[in-house]
Amino acid sequence: MSDLSYKVIVGLEIHVQLATRTKMFCGCALSFGEEANSRVCPVCLGMPGSLPVMNKQAVEYAMLAALALHCEVASFTKWDRKSYYYPDLPKNYQISQYDLPLGSGGYIEIPLEGGRTKRIRLIRAHLEEDAGKNLHTAGSFSQVDLNRAGTPLLEIVTEPDMNSAAEVRALAVELQRIVRYLGVSEADMQKGHMRFEPNINLLIERAGLQFRTPIVEVKNLNSFRALERSVAYETQRQLDVFLETGITMQMGNKSTRGWNDADETTVLQREKEEAHDYRYFPDPDLVPVTTTPEWLDEIRSRLCELPVARQMRYVGEYGLSDYDAGVLTAERATAEFFEQTVVAGADPKRVCNLLTQAGLKLANERGCDMSALGIAPAAVANLAQMADAGTVSATAASTILQAMTETGKAPELLAEEMNLVQTSDAGELERIVDQVLAENVQAVEDVVSGGKKSKKARGFLLGQVIQKTKGQANPKVVSEILDRKLS
Amino acid sequence: MSLDELTAIDLRERIAARQVSSTEAVHAAFEQIDRAEPTVGAFISLFRDEAFARAQEIDRRLAAGEPVGALAGVPVAVKDNLCTRFGATTCGSRILENFHAPYEATVIRRLLDAGAVIIGKTNLDEFAMGSSTENSGLKKTVNPWDTERVPGGSSGGSATAVAARLCSIALGSDTGGSIRQPASFCGVVGLKPTYGRVSRYGLVAYGSSLDQIGPLAQTVTDAALMLSVIAGHDPADSTSVDERTAPVADYVARLDEPVGGLRVGIAPAFNAGADESVRSALDAAIEVYCGAGADVVEIELPHIDYAIAAYYVIATAEASSNLARFDGVHYGYRTPNPADYVEVYSKSREEAFGQEVKRRIMLGTYALSSGYYDAYYLKALKVRNLIRNDFVKAFERCDAILMPVAPTTAFKIGEKTDDPLKMYLSDIYTIAVNLAGIPGLSIPCGLDPAGLPIGLQILTPAFSEDKLVRIARMFEAATEWHTKKPAIVG
Incomplete structure (x- = not known):
């Protein structure tokens, strides 16, 4: 055999x-x-x-x-x-x-x-x-x-x-x-x-x-x-x-x-x-x-890029994963919406995350396709740019997206109203970091000693800073300050 | 009054002028039906009460000055393969004996819109398959000129009804001669329009690429009037012709205008196959046209000898498929105790179809079978094209072709029923016309020594019905044959 x-x-x-x-x-x-x-x-x-x-x-x-x-x-x-x-x-x-x-x-x-x-x-x-x-x-x-x-x-x-x-x-x-x-x-x-x-x-x-x-x-x-x-x-x-x-x-x-x-x-x-x-x-x-x-020409003019070609292009051109590219191209409306946000200036990966994690979930819940959510691709592109710039966190961006579909308001306005704007003011954050470091001597030691506990301790300190700012600190900026102070 | 006194168009005018009422006309029709129908058996169903109700409605509308149509108040009969909402639509078959159509044929709609009073539905060879009406599964119809003879077929009931003046005018259908041949046998005018001229929607199909509905009438004028009512494009029939390509004319308007410089074509070798009396009547008819200033040209139809063979392949092939739906499952006759669903099919069909229908279904099924298709069906289509071209070529040299309608006058009942081939050959002069799709008209042109009517067949190119009826009218105006009536008219 x-x-x-x-x-x-x-x-x-x-x-x-x-x-x-x-x-x-x-x-x-x-x-x-x-x-x-x-x-x-x-x-x-x-x-x-x-x-x-x-x-x-x-x-x-x-x-x-x-x-x-x-x-x-x-x-x-x-x-x-x-x-x-x-x-x-x-x-x-x-x-x-x-x-x-x-x-x-x-x-x-x-x-x-x-x-x-x-x-x-x-x-x-x-x-x-x-x-x-x-x-x-x-x-x-x-x-x-x-x-x-x-x-x-x-x-x-x-x-x-x-x-x-x-x-x-x-x-x-x-x-x-x-x-x-x-x-x-x-x-x-x-x-x-x-x-x-x-x-x-x-x-x-x-x-x-x-x-x-x-x-x-x-x-x-x-x-x-x-x-x-x-x-x-x-x-x-x-x-x-x-x-x-x-x-x-x-x-x-x-x-x-x-x-x-x-x-x-x-x-x-x-x-x-x-x-x-x-x-x-x-x-x-x-x-x-x-x-x-x-x-035949008239019919041909109604053709569009086929899903598999689109999927391959998303992987090659935008660097998306097979899986994400597949999700975005499953429905024509989703793919077209996605592309419109990219044209409007959104980073493909960022907006991909926004759409696959929040947008599609909302569309599913409401039994409609992406284009019927009542949000403009340009507004979603703005939101993606805000997330990129650190003005809002990724989690906050998802929350804002949902609010956009419910209120039709601009993402900048919603971020303000919902108190989701991140603090990126280095001076202000530095003061809070100093305060946290002073309050947590043991953790600082763990980080500096570089032992097994180092990574966990650093995460703890970061979390303490975020908590003190009620979630509005930009983690990236905080992280940079921590690195500088603890090196 | 009696229907014998007036043609349909005259009656229509008197009714419109309120000199005669529709009710009187319908009464006259049923008086004659009561007298002659037991002898001739033209009708499968009669709608006495409905007809009087409709006639009264037409009379009321006329009295009220409301608009009425081109056939307002005129008693009309229709072949029983045209679907009507009232009564049964049997096709002369036991399989549809109790079938009531939930819709109506386009021509029926047009008749009713024109104000016609449909008094009954006429007998036919089962599913229009036959040349004598002897294949009807429901009724026997005899020739009003000689009750021992057939009325022709398959529109034998309609031809008989008009000839015996049981109605003013009638509709038939023609797949291989089924309007023209019974018109010839019964001494009336029969017109098969060009394929595509009249909607087939609601005509129970026999040979779909050949079937065409047309009038049987006392005169050419009546036939032209009826054609004007029923002709025209119908969105429900994809094969009905676009009127931008082939406009419908008012066929009555210029009817009495002779066609100038007329060239009539004859095919002497082909015509030689007809009986002596038929040939002399044809010769006399040619003389009539010569007398009216026409030139005679000899034409050839080189492939016409293959017409019958091609026809019986194409028509039966289409029929085998068209009649597949009569299966006992959805409507119509169902065998009482089937063992399984296959028996619903086989027994229902075996018990309710007549012999000729079964024969044609078998022939057509064979012709379409794998391995035989090319040798039969495809070859027949090629022959059909050759025949169509024969006519196109012939019409380059003449305006109309004159030929017999049938090789004989009405034959005896039972004379050909045992020999289907002999029966098929009696369609020799009419079949090629359906294959070519061109219009053809049968008009009375003589009586044989036994006093039976002879028909003259006039053919013109596709969609030239306006010319066809004018050429026919030239003959009618110069002769008296259309005034001859069978004794039963009284």
Whole structure:
């Protein structure tokens, strides 16, 4: 066994629900958690004689996403009918895109540790309508809720370029960040806005020979956790099965498994890939879409710097940690706010601390994004500069930030009002330091002797000075005076 | 009064002038229905009470001096594959026998806005699949000229209703000749507009890229009037044409203005396949145009022999997909005791679809199947393009093409039901027009030795309906054939 090595190979199919106001081919509002069959009309019910009309906003969102994912956007695309019978599919065909997807090729850069990235190639990105939901709540029969039927979905298919559960998760998280940045999807996992279907197998090397395990597709995962765990579980399971049976990938032995969230295992759904014949053909009810260069340019103008690029830039340009850069770029609003404060003159690291420690907490509490906190980036930059200059302490700055969101007052004014201005008057502080030193002879001795207790004693003296000034002494200045006097 | 005395446009004018009331007109319609409908069987449903209520409302509005539309008070029949909010929309199928649409077709909305009184919905071949109305799963309709013969199809009910004067004017739908052929068999005018001219929203689809709604009428003028009411862009139908590209005209306004310097095209080799009586009527019709100063040019339609084959691939492929929704799950007939959900599908469809519908679903499913798509569907689309180009080329040399509507006059009931291919071949003259998407009109042009009506088919380029009706009107003005009526009219 010692000469065995393996790597997992994963490709993903991802469905992203677009944040349009209405459905893909009718005027019904998108919905979540509404009364069953209350957001439906003859078109999304597939009533005889009804006809679909394309939602232009959905196409533009898909174009924007395709551009951001570096896809080639088709200059001519069309709608195809994909035929299969299922009770949640009212027409018994789904309107999708077959041989001319809106986006082809492309890639997503996923962040790895240490500021590195990995490029995951995409095969295609196309638009389609969602099906309804079959409900199995009643006794001897099932019910169908068609509120979701006709919801616009962007289906993204990757190449099998991921080689660990962590990479798969990173891709999913990155895609979520991208579509949220672009505003094309809310990408709310709880609402099923992103659904994943990984195709997983292993490449095993043993005694100089290579083996590939049969591909498993895990259906309908709707959380990052389930996605990551299912890949990890499948990796181990496929290895175990291979070691036990030696079965390798062959034509027709791809299987489909479901995810059991309770015991975190995958369960077999279909042993063999069924030979589906979807009988695709162009939908005669819809006209093809020509994406003119002018239209594409207009959409391109709505693009922004993607989160991973931004994150890398924050690390490289501003010297932020991976973690902080990741936090700041998770939401477009946070990143843009951060950059505006930097432009207004704030030190990136200082304002990063302010925003990640106080700003985001406030935004979270209030369920809004940074730009809706009611504070101007320029004012936050001022506050950061005050903290840098020692006019206020870091803790005081956080307190002032919160007060700014509540009162709308300028940070200078609040610092005064709240008595948070630090004393940096060297003469005044020197007098207090002398007083403290005189009152604490033992501690002074400990510091001067330089023994084990030295550091602790120095901290104690510093604390005494701060306390005497009721917290308004600038620790930096006090520290300098102490150093001078005790050296 | 009797509906036989007045065309729809005359009736509309008398009603508007309050010389005749809508109530009287509707009364006349139902009097004739009570007399002749038991014999001909044109209607699947009749709305007697609703029609009188609506007629009274129109009369009230006229009395009050309120504005009314272009068909105010006129009794109209519509094919039962057009969705209405009132009554059932059956498509002549047991699977939709009790289906009540929760919405209405755009053409129905336009009819009602124009003040029309819809008196009933007419029989058809199930889902408009057929050429004789014998494929209806619900009703038998006979030809008013000879009750042993078929009325043609699939709009056989509408053609019969107009020919027997059970209504003033009717709507049908035409996928491969389903307006023009029954119009020919029943001696009335039938007009299939250009694909995209009339909204298909609410027309239960058979072959979506071929289907088009149009009028069946006593005269060209009535057909033009109805077209003016129903034509135009509809945001609910993406395939309905933008009026900036193809403006809708008032088709009645210039109707009596003959087309000067008219060149009519004929394809003698193609026409040779028709019966002797049909060919002589066509020749006589060409003479009529010559007499009106037209030049005759010979044209070629080199790919037209492939039209039927291409049509039965494209139409059935689309139908197999369009009819997939009739599954017993969401609406319509559901098998009473399914073992599982797959049986809801298979048994509901098996029990409620008729033989011809099943045949076409099978054909279309086969044509779209993996491995056959290129050989059938894709090739048929190529043929379709060639045929479309044939017509474009032909129209470079002429303004209108004249040809038979059907190779024969109305055939006997049961004559072709055992031989589907024979039935399909009877559509030889009408099918290519749907593939090309161009408008076509059928107008009475003679009677065969048995006294059965013969139709003349006139074709013009896409979106030239204004010219088409004027050219047809030239023929009508010079002949008396449109005044011939079956004995049942009385």
